[in-house]
Amino acid sequence: MDAAKKRPHRLQERLRDEKRPPQRERSRPLGSGSTGFAPGSRPEPPKSRRSTGFDRVRRRTQVERAVEQFGASVAPVDKIHEAEVDIYVPCALGGVTTEVTATQVRARAVAGAANNQLATPEAGAILAERGILFAPDYVLNAGGIISGLEATYTMPGRSRVDFPPLEDSLAQIHDRLLEIFGRAAAGGRQPEVAAEEMARELIGR
Template identity: 40%
Template sequence: MPAFWTEPDFDEHELVHLVHDRASGLTAIIALHSTHLGPGAGGTRFWHYAEPAGAMRDALRLSRGMSYKNAMAGLPVGGGKAVIVAGPDKAKTPAMLAAFGDAIEALGGRYITAEDVGITEADMVAVAKRTSYVTGLPSTDAEAAGGDPGPFTSKGVFLGIQAAVAHKLGRDLKGVHVAVQGIGSVGGGAARLLAEAGARLTLADVDADRAAALASELGAETVAAEAIMDVECDVFSPNALGAILDNVGIARLKAPIVAGGANNQLARPEHGPMLAERGVLYAPDYVINGGGIIAVTLEYLARRDGKPCDIAEVHAKVEEVPVRLNTIWEEAGASGRSPDQVADAMAQRLIGR
């Protein structure tokens, strides 16, 4: 097997830190892609991988995605990501979280962490007992941002879908059919906002009972998780795990728009142009799903400066998401490049690559 630094996903990472703590059983990877704009910021994922290479691939791709996401959101932070490798039993202990906090502290502020898949607000509170380089912590002030950033990610995804429908279809969301893949914190929040705007929804989730419950609440339909990409609709909204837009996935699509909150939706770089060739408008994932990192970064910066984070400031920053998307789509239309290529070029200029 080739060394990971020869793989395309390595992409000149500044640091890849492998952590193993024998006493607690912690195995983790902390990846810093770029600190050109500031300390690397990005969440921690807790996941079981069938092969170690999967954990490394996830850490590298997610870290690079955070560099691009933070740059495109106009935040004074770079890109980083952490993966805690879960065992088959997916056991997570206080000792593991403490050891992980110590590992972050040892980096001296080069990496700032927050919630991601498999990590809760309570987990971040536990990590914060060992390091100050953590955000996404609860706030007791109703006027201050803090805690779970999921609602802000959902809002950005909703606004991005709204912008995509206006750009591609020339209409508002009333009656637009959106197929939502994954209805966790982000997908479920976006679905509620879409329903409020009058969209018609088809929902799918690996937890069929959860999908059925939300469908009942919103007056939506459901399909099996493996069938959602075959639904004929106006918008396909992926909000689960990434790399679903590969040759097979793209061939299955029956939607003129792909816009959702999942990270790393494109399996490989060639799949963005493939979507464009099919006439599908794509919302680059790290632009449309930037609401959460906006919230936790502004929270962290405010706490660092000894003041509460103004929730109105966070909402205003999230509302810039559709502006960025429209800029990308307009340049893509004018240049003949696909939206992902345009967004990547913009982000790379911002981080000095």
């Protein structure tokens, strides 16, 4: 059994031990484009409907669709990180979690698809000190790179490269995150620090 499974992040323990009906986690996406819209689109049992919030962005039709389809609430961009939800999901611009907003996040985890979500290393340290789990963005959003590479190497005129099934590759993101959280917990470090160490090991730098 690997370290990630033996030593889960303390947030994972809290989520596992918490007594509540099984239902999807409430999330609050920042951004309602193709990636931001996805967290709210997962199916859920009819009796466990819980609010999913979206920020006010230029894609008004997407926001209106989210309100109609999911019963979502809409929040101002500068306040959405303060929502009392399980997961805050930045899916728009980077640098949204600053040393100030990190003290205001009420979610139990920050896990979004935007690049470079942490404005500074100190912002990540603040989240960790407050017991808020941060999923490193370049691990969480790796599906874009994986699918893009597969599409590139299957274009006409290119040498064929065999890839494992896309679904299998995407599933490994989950396992990699667990490994990162386990290493971070074991070493008393932040997940983003553990992720960078692992990345450097993998590429030999």
